[in-house]
Amino acid sequence: MTQQRPRHAPMPEKPTLDGLEAVWVGRWENEGTYRFDRSRTREEIYSIDTPPPTVSGSLHVGHVFSYTHTDTIARFRRMRGREVFYPMGWDDNGLPTERRVQNHFGVRCDPSVPYDPGFVPPAKPDPKRQIPISRGNFIELCERLTAEDEKAFEELWRRLGLSVDWSLTYATIGDDARAASQRAFLRNLARGEAYQAEAPTLWDVTFRTAVAQAELEDREWPGAFHRVGFTSAGGRGPGDRVWIETTRPELLPACVALVAHPDDERYRPLFGTTVTTPLFGVEVPVLAHHLAEPDKGSGIAMICTFGDVTDVTWWRELDLPTRAVIGWDGRLLPEPPPGVPAEPYAELAGRTVHGARERIVEMLRASGDLEGEPRPVKRAVKFYEKGDRPLEIVTTRQWYIRNGGREPGLRDALLARGGELAWHPPHMKVRYDSWVQGLAGDWLISRQRFFGVPIPVWYPLDAAGEPDRSTPILPPDSMLPMDPSTDVPPGYTEDQRGKAGGFIGDPDVMDTWATSSLTPQIAGGWERDPDLYGRVFPMDLRPQAHEIIRTWLFSTVVRAHLEQDTLPWRNVAISGWILDPDRKKMSKSMGNVVTPLGLLEQYGSDAVRYWAASGRPGTDTAFDTGQIKIGRRLAIKILNASRFVLGLGGEGGQVTEPLDLSMLARLAEVVREATEAFEAYDYTRALERTERFFWEFCDDYLELVKARAYEDGPAARSAHAALREALDVMLRLFAPFLPFVTEEVWSWWREGSVHRAAWPETAGRDGHPGDPEMLPAVAAVLGRVRKAKSDARLSMRAEVSRLTVAGAHADLIRQAQDDLCGAGVIEEFVLRAGDGEPVVEVELA
Numbered sequence: 001m002t003q004q005r006p007r008h009a010p011m012p013e014k015p016t017l018d019g020l021e022a023v024w025v026g027r028w029e030n031e032g033t034y035r036f037d038r039s040r041t042r043e044e045i046y047s048i049d050t051p052p053p054t055v056s057g058s059l060h061v062g063h064v065f066s067y068t069h070t071d072t073i074a075r076f077r078r079m080r081g082r083e084v085f086y087p088m089g090w091d092d093n094g095l096p097t098e099r100r101v102q103n104h105f106g107v108r109c110d111p112s113v114p115y116d117p118g119f120v121p122p123a124k125p126d127p128k129r130q131i132p133i134s135r136g137n138f139i140e141l142c143e144r145l146t147a148e149d150e151k152a153f154e155e156l157w158r159r160l161g162l163s164v165d166w167s168l169t170y171a172t173i174g175d176d177a178r179a180a181s182q183r184a185f186l187r188n189l190a191r192g193e194a195y196q197a198e199a200p201t202l203w204d205v206t207f208r209t210a211v212a213q214a215e216l217e218d219r220e221w222p223g224a225f226h227r228v229g230f231t232s233a234g235g236r237g238p239g240d241r242v243w244i245e246t247t248r249p250e251l252l253p254a255c256v257a258l259v260a261h262p263d264d265e266r267y268r269p270l271f272g273t274t275v276t277t278p279l280f281g282v283e284v285p286v287l288a289h290h291l292a293e294p295d296k297g298s299g300i301a302m303i304c305t306f307g308d309v310t311d312v313t314w315w316r317e318l319d320l321p322t323r324a325v326i327g328w329d330g331r332l333l334p335e336p337p338p339g340v341p342a343e344p345y346a347e348l349a350g351r352t353v354h355g356a357r358e359r360i361v362e363m364l365r366a367s368g369d370l371e372g373e374p375r376p377v378k379r380a381v382k383f384y385e386k387g388d389r390p391l392e393i394v395t396t397r398q399w400y401i402r403n404g405g406r407e408p409g410l411r412d413a414l415l416a417r418g419g420e421l422a423w424h425p426p427h428m429k430v431r432y433d434s435w436v437q438g439l440a441g442d443w444l445i446s447r448q449r450f451f452g453v454p455i456p457v458w459y460p461l462d463a464a465g466e467p468d469r470s471t472p473i474l475p476p477d478s479m480l481p482m483d484p485s486t487d488v489p490p491g492y493t494e495d496q497r498g499k500a501g502g503f504i505g506d507p508d509v510m511d512t513w514a515t516s517s518l519t520p521q522i523a524g525g526w527e528r529d530p531d532l533y534g535r536v537f538p539m540d541l542r543p544q545a546h547e548i549i550r551t552w553l554f555s556t557v558v559r560a561h562l563e564q565d566t567l568p569w570r571n572v573a574i575s576g577w578i579l580d581p582d583r584k585k586m587s588k589s590m591g592n593v594v595t596p597l598g599l600l601e602q603y604g605s606d607a608v609r610y611w612a613a614s615g616r617p618g619t620d621t622a623f624d625t626g627q628i629k630i631g632r633r634l635a636i637k638i639l640n641a642s643r644f645v646l647g648l649g650g651e652g653g654q655v656t657e658p659l660d661l662s663m664l665a666r667l668a669e670v671v672r673e674a675t676e677a678f679e680a681y682d683y684t685r686a687l688e689r690t691e692r693f694f695w696e697f698c699d700d701y702l703e704l705v706k707a708r709a710y711e712d713g714p715a716a717r718s719a720h721a722a723l724r725e726a727l728d729v730m731l732r733l734f735a736p737f738l739p740f741v742t743e744e745v746w747s748w749w750r751e752g753s754v755h756r757a758a759w760p761e762t763a764g765r766d767g768h769p770g771d772p773e774m775l776p777a778v779a780a781v782l783g784r785v786r787k788a789k790s791d792a793r794l795s796m797r798a799e800v801s802r803l804t805v806a807g808a809h810a811d812l813i814r815q816a817q818d819d820l821c822g823a824g825v826i827e828e829f830v831l832r833a834g835d836g837e838p839v840v841e842v843e844l845a
Contacts, residue, residue, distance in 0.1 A: 011646060011748045015639035017604045017632070020740040025158045033753050034163040037083050038532055046082035047536035048074060049520045049569055050164070051544050051552075052089030052172060055149040056096035059156055060593035061623060062586050066575040068612035070543040071162045072683040073573065075736035077540075078163070079759040085536045087168035087523045088157065089177075092146035093452040094512035095207060095386055101141050101451075103127040109138035109450045111485075111507070135450050135485065142451040143173070156597060161605050161739040163755065170522055172515045173451070177522045178481035181515040182456040184563055185401075185445075186474060193402045193562050194445075196469060200305070200312045201444065203394045204384040205330030209448040210398050211384045211391060212511060213405075213440060215551070221381035221390060223247040224374035225297060228364060230258065230275040233283065242275050242286070243371060245297030247379065249364065250332070250348065250356035251304035253280055253340045254325045259314055260300040262288035267300055278369035279344045279360070287318055306393035309382070309440070326392050328448075332356050353392070397469070399446040399455060399508070403558050405439035417557050421572055424681035425618040428546060428574045435550040443555065445514040452509030456482055458489045465500040473503060517555035520568040539569040546574045546618060573681045576620040586623065594623060606738040607632035613737045616684045634691065635741040638734065641698050642745040645727045648709050650720020657708075657715055658815040659778065660722035661770025663701045667693060667726055669772060672762040674733055683736070690733040697726060700779035707822035715818075729760045777809040778816045781840055785824040788842040799825050804841040806832035 028034060048070065053063055078084045102108055106125025110132035119137045133141075150171070157164065170177055188194035202211045226249045229241040244258065255277050260267035270286040277284060284302075291310060292301060303314045305322045314320070323337035331352055336345035347363060348356045364370035381390045404411030415436050423429040446455060456475055459467035473489040475482050484505025488494050496502030518526075520539050525532040538560070544552055553572060560568035577585045586593045599608050603625075610631025615621035655661060670693040677685035702723075709719040728750075735742040735754045746754035781803075789798055803826045805813055810833040813820065821829050827845070 011643060015643055015744075017606065017635055017639070017741060020744050021159050021161070021600075021605050024740055024743050025161075028163075028753070028755075029158075029166070031753070033755055034078075034084075034086065034165050036085050036165045036168060038535060040083040040535070042535050044081075044083055045085055045535055046074075046077040046541070047085035047524070047539040048087075049523065049539045049542045049556075050086060050088055052091040052170075052516065052519060053153060054094075054096050055090045055092040055146045055153065056100045058149075058595055059153060060586060061596045061599065062578040062593070064160060064596045064599075064608060065578050065612045065615060065621065066543070066545060067157070067162060068160065068609045069573065069575050069615075069617070069683060070541075071160075071609075072613055072686075072736040073541065073543070073678070073681065074163050075739065075755060076678045076683075076686075076759065078755065079732065079735065079757060081758065084163070085168070085539075086164050087170065088154075088162075088164045088166070089169065089519060089523060090146065090150045090153070090171045091512065091516055092142075092150070092171050093173040093509075093515065095209070095447075095449060097142050097146055098138075098449060098451050099386075101138070101145055102130055104145060105141050106130050107133045107138065107141065109133065109135055111135045111450070113137075139451055146171070146173070156600075159600055159605055160596070161609065163739070168523070172512070172522075173453070175481055176528060177515055177518075178453045180518050180522045180526055180528070181453045181510060182475075182480045182482065183477060183527065184518055184521070184559060185510065185514070186456060186477075188401055188562060189474070191562070194399060195402075196397060196399050196472075198395060198397045200315070200393050201396045201398055202309075202382065202384075202391045203328065203396070204387045204389070205328070205392055206387055206389050207384070207449070208328050210396060210444055210446060211387075212444040212513075215385050216391075217383045217385045218380040219383050220378050222376065222378055223381075224376050226361065226364070226374050227298070227371040228252070228278060228302075229369045229371060230277060230284075230302075232270070233274045233276065242270065242300065243298050244300055244302050246302060246307075247377065248304065248307045248357070249360050250353060251307050251325065252277055252302075252360060253282075253336060253345050253348065254304040254306075254323045255282070255284055255302045256305055256315070256320045256323055257284050257303040257318065258286045258300055259289050259292050259303055259318075260286070261290065261292040261294045264292070264294045264299055279363055279367060280340055282340055289314055289318065305395075308393070312393060322395060324395055326353065326394060328394060328396075330389070330392060398444050399510075400442040401445055401514070401558070401562075403439065403443040403554075404436060405441040405443070411436060411439065414554075414557060414561060417561055417567055420567055421557075422570060424571060424573045428549065428572075428618055431546060431549045432554065435554060443558070445511045446508040447511050448507075449509055452512065453481075453515050454483045454485065455506040455508045455510060456480065456484065457506045458484050458492075458503045459506065461498070461500055461502050461504055463500050465498075467504055472506075513551050513555045516552055517559045520556065520560065521563075537568075538564075538566055541571045541573060542569045543573045543575065546576060549574070571681065574618045576615065576618055579620050579622045581622065583622065585620075599625075599628065603628050603632045604635065604740070606635045606740050609737055609739075610634060610687075613683055613687050617682060631738075634694075635738055637698060638694075638731075638738070638741050638745065641694075641702065642727055642731075642748070644702070645723045646749055648720050648723065650717055650724060653717035653721035654714075655718050655722045655725065657718040657722075657819075658770060658774060659701075659704060659819050660718050662772060662774035662816075663697065663770070664722055664725060665770040665772040666696075666775055667729055668762055671729065671733065671760045675759070675762060678736075686733075687737050690730070690737075694730055694734075696775075696779070697730070700782065701726075701775060704775075704778060704782065704816070704819045704823045708819055732757055732760050771812060773809070774812045774816060777812050777838075778820055780838070781805055781813060782820060782823055784840040785826070785842055788844060792844055794844065797825055799827055799845040800842055801845045802826075802828040802830065802841075802843040804830040804832070804843075805838065807834040807836045807838040809838055810834065 074084050074086045105121040108130040113132050113134045115134040115136040204211055225245045227245050229243050232240040271288050274283045274285050306312050325332050327333050332348045334349050404414050418432045457472040492503050524537040556568050607628045611627040670689055673689045674686040705719045731742045742754050810831045814831050
């Protein structure tokens with residue numbers, strides 16, 4: 001239960017960090033501290049396109065790291081007088097959710113199974129023996145599990161102190177998000193930016209879905225080169241052999257040509273001739289292409305449809321036929337492609353890729369077409385980033401959105417958009433440019449999965465019951481969001497589904513990025529809430545990690561460019577990865593993540609936030625409990641120092657003493673530097689500068705003025721006023737980083753919330769300026785006194801019979817000599833002005 005207490009609670013006798021989160025999380029919600037005021041104008045609003053975390057289990061410390069960075073900026077902008085639009089979304093569609101549901105409930109989706117309104121998942125799920133259920137039942141389980149995860153995520157985010165307006169949440173599978181995603185797709189389609197095509201597609205055989213270029217990973221994978229002989233047309237003897245080296249001998253029945261470099265003298269005589277494939281005897285041409293590598297293997301390669309992405313390039317540019325042999329399940333098709341004899345192919349039909357490879361090697365060895373033994377090799381192979389098996393390339397019909405991969409004009413326009421963005425840090429722009437310049441094709445957005453935003457089209461069926469994909473049936477906007485597998489197109493009835501002359505729904509869903517690329521529009525109420533949309537879009541900030549510049553950032557730029565002809569935001573702030581002690585990225589797939597709840601319970605939220613904010617923008621940072629402990633010590637020191645300052649009293653005094661003015665002048669410089677750092681999105685520098693001053697304040701200034709502060713009179717009242725003014729400013733400087741301890745101390749003596757207080761101004765000392773060099777000069781002398789006592793193994797309260805200071809800064813030190821003598825317990829103080837380096841002599845009693 002949320003703890004309640006009066007806003008002006010008495011200052012505790014023994015302040016503690018324990019329990020502050022329970023007090024202030026509830027208070028902030030009840031008082032609407034972070035509630036967005038939508039009556040403000042666009043110029044007064046600062047809007048953030050907050051990353052919606054993937055709801056597929058639990059958050060890890062990497063999430064805490066990057067979301068804290070965003071929160072510090074949100075809090076700073078709020079204190080600078082902007083009304084902050086800071087929503088939170090949940091990315092709950094897509095493959096991660098499906099995998100979690102399959103394992104959690106022990107089920108798998110089978111669209112052929114009818115919907116069961118009374119379905120109850122197994123009491124003892126077995127992930128290895130998943131029971132088939134209908135698509136409708138499967139989606140219901142996805143929604144059930146994500147709702148539980150979202151609740152747990154929100155509780156952790158609140159405990160961390162994110163200053164989100166929790167009335168502004170959305171889910172990427174929610175009605176508003178689905179409607180926006182489908183509306184944008186239909187408009188892309190109407191403008192010719194979305195299209196359907198039958199083409200070679202990177203395919204994950206485990207999940208049986210297409211994979212986009214942005215989702216690829218290159219991984220080292222073991223294989224072997226097999227030296228295989230093709231026979232020149234009409235040739236019979238060994239001298240008529242053309243030897244190729246391949247890691248994919250199982251694709252021999254898919255071979256459509258051999259290819260060598262046009263300048264390779266060894267194979268020039270063969271260009272324009274044909275050879276026959278071993279085992280199958282299929283005649284294929286020998287062609288020239290500049291992508292062939294003379295120094296790789298035998299210098300001549302077989303082109304198969306399709307072994308890798310280079311095969312696709314050769315196939316397209318050389319206008320070759322297609323002989324597909326690998327199916328969606330990763331097994332060789334039951335029937336051979338046209339022109340390939342059935343008898344030898346039958347030995348391979350239905351086998352896995354690995355099994356077919358083993359069998360064809362046996363057959364090649366027996367026929368004498370394999371020279372020597374396979375030569376082991378490791379090579380880079382393309383994987384789906386969430387997959388465990390190498391991708392295959394199959395020919396499928398998919399939906400695409402134009403992204404500049406095939407159109408130089410659009411590519412140039414998107415590069416120009418990247419140049420319009422303010423990048424923080426600036427060097428991250430290179431990643432964007434490199435990705436756009438390296439695009440090899442348009443954005444494949446369709447997925448053969450179940451829990452996602454459906455492709456919002458139907459197809460009419462002809463008299464033979466075949467779909468006419470050239471004339472899709474489109475829903476009106478008023479029908480969105482819709483699901484073509486259950487909704488009926490205008491002019492049809494449900495009993496016409498799947499029948500000749502009727503219709504069929506598109507079975508695919510959109511890639512998760514096709515919806516996440518619209519988060520500014522979804523959160524901002526595009527065409528749902530025009531008033532809100534006009535106040536927050538384009539947004540001010542997109543915070544995100546660097547590895548998804550190619551996916552989330554680029555795709556969001558694409559959608560806003562196509563739909564609104566603008567950037568979706570003005571600034572992008574890039575955070576780095578969290579690394580484990582071995583300097584490896586923390587990720588769930590690697591099993592090296594740290595979950596944050598235990599850290600928050602052990603050290604407190606402010607301490608964990610301190611560690612996170614110490615990670616520089618765009619820089620990978622090692623997880624370090626030592627840094628968290630430093631943050632906890634800082635928060636405790638803020639409590640204790642604040643209690644000392646406020647315990648002295650002294651409201652309403654004037655700052656008159658030179659040392660007090662010097663401290664405040666130095667603080668004004670800190671405010672200026674912290675403000676400049678935050679304006680440049682460098683939260684780490686703002687924290688470092690504030691923390692450095694705070695320890696200088698505690699270790700030097702407090703010790704120097706402590707004796708005077710306990711006295712009466714104008715000099716004491718000057719110390720009281722300076723101490724309170726400094727505390728007021730420091731609490732506001734620390735507030736974006738340590739929201740709980742600063743709010744706690746603020747409540748002891750100030751009205752309202754520190755998080756709605758104004759950010760401190762830099763010109764506060766103009767009325768009675770001090771010399772900022774005085775405090776460090778006096779503190780340096782006090783340090784020499786302390787060292788002398790420590791070396792002599794004396795108490796810090798031991799008396800100094802004489803202190804002599806000569807050289808530079810003598811005049812500054814003279815103005816604070818009473819404070820210095822009080823702090824150092826100095827009997828006689830001698831000052832000699834001069835121009836040289838300061839000389840300090842300490843004579844102990």
